[in-house]
Amino acid sequence: MFRIVRKEALKPTVVLFEVEAPMIAKKAQPGQFIILRVDENGERVPLTIHDYDREKGTVSIIVQIVGATTEKLNRLNEGDCLQDFVGPLGKATETEGKKKVCVVGGGVGCAIAYPVLKKFHDDGAEVHAVIGFKSADLVILEDKFKAASSILEICTDDGSYGRKGLVTDALKELIEAGNQYDEIFAIGPMIMMKFVSKTTEPYGIPTTVSMSPIMIDGTGMCGGCRLSVGGETKFACVDGPDFDGHKVDWDLAVKRSRMYSDFEKHKHEETCNLFSKEAE
Amino acid sequence: MPNMSLKKNPMPAQDPNVRNKNYEEVTLGYTEEMALDEAKRCLNCKNKPCVGGCPVMIHIPEFIAEVANGNFEAAYQIIAKTSSLPAVCGRVCPQESQCEKYCVRGIKGEPVGIGRLERFVADWHNNNACDAPPRPAPNGHKVAVIGSGPAGLTCAGDLAKKGYDVTVFEALHLAGGVLVYGIPEFRLPKAIVQKEVDGLKALGVTVATDTVVGRTISIDELMEEEGFEAVFIGSGAGLPMFMSIPGINYKGVFSANEFLTRINLMKAYLPDSDTPIIHPKKVAVVGGGNVAMDAARCSKRLGAEVHIVYRRGMEELPARHEEVEHAEEEGVIFNTLNNPVEILADEDDNVRAIRCIKMELGEPDASGRRSPVEIAGSEFDMEVDCVIMALGTSPNPLIKSTTEGLEVNRKGCIVVNEEGLTSRPSVYAGGDAVTGAATVILAMGAGKTAAKAIDEQLSK
Numbered sequence: 041m042f043r044i045v046r047k048e049a050l051k052p053t054v055v056l057f058e059v060e061a062p063m064i065a066k067k068a069q070p071g072q073f074i075i076l077r078v079d080e081n082g083e084r085v086p087l088t089i090h091d092y093d094r095e096k097g098t099v100s101i102i103v104q105i106v107g108a109t110t111e112k113l114n115r116l117n118e119g120d121c122l123q124d125f126v127g128p129l130g131k132a133t134e135t136e137g138k139k140k141v142c143v144v145g146g147g148v149g150c151a152i153a154y155p156v157l158k159k160f161h162d163d164g165a166e167v168h169a170v171i172g173f174k175s176a177d178l179v180i181l182e183d184k185f186k187a188a189s190s191i192l193e194i195c196t197d198d199g200s201y202g203r204k205g206l207v208t209d210a211l212k213e214l215i216e217a218g219n220q221y222d223e224i225f226a227i228g229p230m231i232m233m234k235f236v237s238k239t240t241e242p243y244g245i246p247t248t249v250s251m252s253p254i255m256i257d258g259t260g261m262c263g264g265c266r267l268s269v270g271g272e273t274k275f276a277c278v279d280g281p282d283f284d285g286h287k288v289d290w291d292l293a294v295k296r297s298r299m300y301s302d303f304e305k306h307k308h309e310e311t312c313n314l315f316s317k318e319a320e
Numbered sequence: 321m322p323n324m325s326l327k328k329n330p331m332p333a334q335d336p337n338v339r340n341k342n343y344e345e346v347t348l349g350y351t352e353e354m355a356l357d358e359a360k361r362c363l364n365c366k367n368k369p370c371v372g373g374c375p376v377m378i379h380i381p382e383f384i385a386e387v388a389n390g391n392f393e394a395a396y397q398i399i400a401k402t403s404s405l406p407a408v409c410g411r412v413c414p415q416e417s418q419c420e421k422y423c424v425r426g427i428k429g430e431p432v433g434i435g436r437l438e439r440f441v442a443d444w445h446n447n448n449a450c451d452a453p454p455r456p457a458p459n460g461h462k463v464a465v466i467g468s469g470p471a472g473l474t475c476a477g478d479l480a481k482k483g484y485d486v487t488v489f490e491a492l493h494l495a496g497g498v499l500v501y502g503i504p505e506f507r508l509p510k511a512i513v514q515k516e517v518d519g520l521k522a523l524g525v526t527v528a529t530d531t532v533v534g535r536t537i538s539i540d541e542l543m544e545e546e547g548f549e550a551v552f553i554g555s556g557a558g559l560p561m562f563m564s565i566p567g568i569n570y571k572g573v574f575s576a577n578e579f580l581t582r583i584n585l586m587k588a589y590l591p592d593s594d595t596p597i598i599h600p601k602k603v604a605v606v607g608g609g610n611v612a613m614d615a616a617r618c619s620k621r622l623g624a625e626v627h628i629v630y631r632r633g634m635e636e637l638p639a640r641h642e643e644v645e646h647a648e649e650e651g652v653i654f655n656t657l658n659n660p661v662e663i664l665a666d667e668d669d670n671v672r673a674i675r676c677i678k679m680e681l682g683e684p685d686a687s688g689r690r691s692p693v694e695i696a697g698s699e700f701d702m703e704v705d706c707v708i709m710a711l712g713t714s715p716n717p718l719i720k721s722t723t724e725g726l727e728v729n730r731k732g733c734i735v736v737n738e739e740g741l742t743s744r745p746s747v748y749a750g751g752d753a754v755t756g757a758a759t760v761i762l763a764m765g766a767g768k769t770a771a772k773a774i775d776e777q778l779s780k
Contacts, residue, residue: 063531063536063537064536067535067536067537077493081587081590081592081593081594082594083586083593083594083595083596084493084586084595108594109594112594123493124493124529124530125530126491126493126530126531126532126536127532127535127536128535128536129532129535256578256581256582256585256586256595257491257492257558257581258532259491259532259535259558259716259718260558260559260716260717260718261501261558261559261560261577261581261716262560262575262577262578262581263560263562263574263575263577263578264574264575264578266562266569267569268569273562273568273569278717278718289569291669292569292570292669295571295668295669296569296571296669299571299596299598300596300598303596304596307594307596
């Protein structure tokens, strides 16, 4: 069992969990992910690692409370245990040898973008960051991003914080302003990563995206996470999660990610109903 | 007097039209009367051809003689001398191509139901014997076993009985490997696998689930930092193969591994499970092996019309005869001599059909089976909303890629000598990770061989 040593609501629906997992903490690298199960009936959910503390032996994840599993997870408190927590899975992000990069994060994806950005920074690159959220009440990690990047653009869909508009607009401006990036690194909703890739393609800037498709085991066994990249079938769990954004078949990836959306919606409602009944 | 009936005592089974809607075990096992009657069919031959057909050389006539005398526990003890998982093997071994193939009674009539008797004895023991075996005195040596499938469980069990301090590392959240994620409940109840795992724990074996060797910890770290003196790799053949045809990534196309894992490991068919599974109307399962039969029979239980699409004929199906028969009884339709060429989808990328080409059988190929040849211009579309690929699996490259100096062949299978030793000192391997996808009993045999070699090395 894996004990939650710290739970912090960064925003009402965005929660950080620091979990005791010394073996994973010892090995984790930015860009890698874990798979957790909340309880015995739980599904196996892949979540990218937000942070790790090798000395304390803990691994942190940040989750947005959007479905049945995250609702269940959010019911746990400090001192409670997760049924399963396994990793670190996938390949680490390649951050060495870059002079100047721009990291683009979307929503809760910023939780994952941050360790990658910090690693770029620590490895000596000049780092710019563009992070986007739906609205002011969902903005997370602003101070941390600020500390590790020389330019930070914050965008919100409704203009309630930072600039109003999409991350792709801000990114385009930075490129047009003459910034010569060795690489763009995008993490967030699939649709955002798709349009970041579309934005950078005409400029020929190498663009890496971090994919988190549906998967079960995370070790290459099920093939559920397969993607079409440059016409080849790849498994996100072992070949990724990072891929060349210009080569990913986005339409297929987006559709595959919605395979169980009806089930997920139903399960979420069922879980919420159950919890509200218990509360009565 | 031996029982000279030419027929085996038939195996009681659930009615096909009932069982194809539930996940309870299909075959119910012999009663004591049936077992006594069947055991009396054994002639107790002097030269014991059946034993030569068993990969772990179970003393077959001896255990059957005890059954015939009603000494069921004594029979169990004879099997347990050479086999670690009798309740499993009695259910999933291909006896027809092993022990029973060589049975003298099979020359005229049906062979003795050796597998059925093995299962009876193992179940009898599990239901009636409650003495836990004494825990052996520790010998102070530490051994790591990677993977908790049949090879790993066997190796761990044999070493633990000799007093080794054994830790089994499992990547998934449950121990059992293919016995829990692959083989369905209705063929092998998971309670039986759990009993075997609990038995190992009672012997002092530590089972570390949620540990991916190659990621969470490497073989080098196990040996250099954690003090394991020897390692046995029994990581299986977990990597699914897909066909290189257009449309393979559409929604509704699954590897048999994924489909079966959702059902068997994650219990996605139960309302309490948070794991989703699709409920297709019409399924094409591509392939003709035991895994294809399992996927087809699971699809049937989800309420679908199910078709097996296989490029050779009924005679060439690699699945066990019993599995094919059970699938047919349950209403699975066999479309043999068809090969998929493309998967078609609707505008939302949901599978809508599988395009196949008709085949005919030509000359025998290297495997001795007649090779299928396409009939030009015979393409047709079969409307389905789900395609399951059951084309075989290969070893997972994770351990190879994180263990320097571990030699594998061009198929990715770990190279070992006759004792199971790999190219790395003190690192042994066995089961599907070495042979590619094969049977439970062969994996078990490999686990035993390696356990013996590890014991010889460490007790020097």
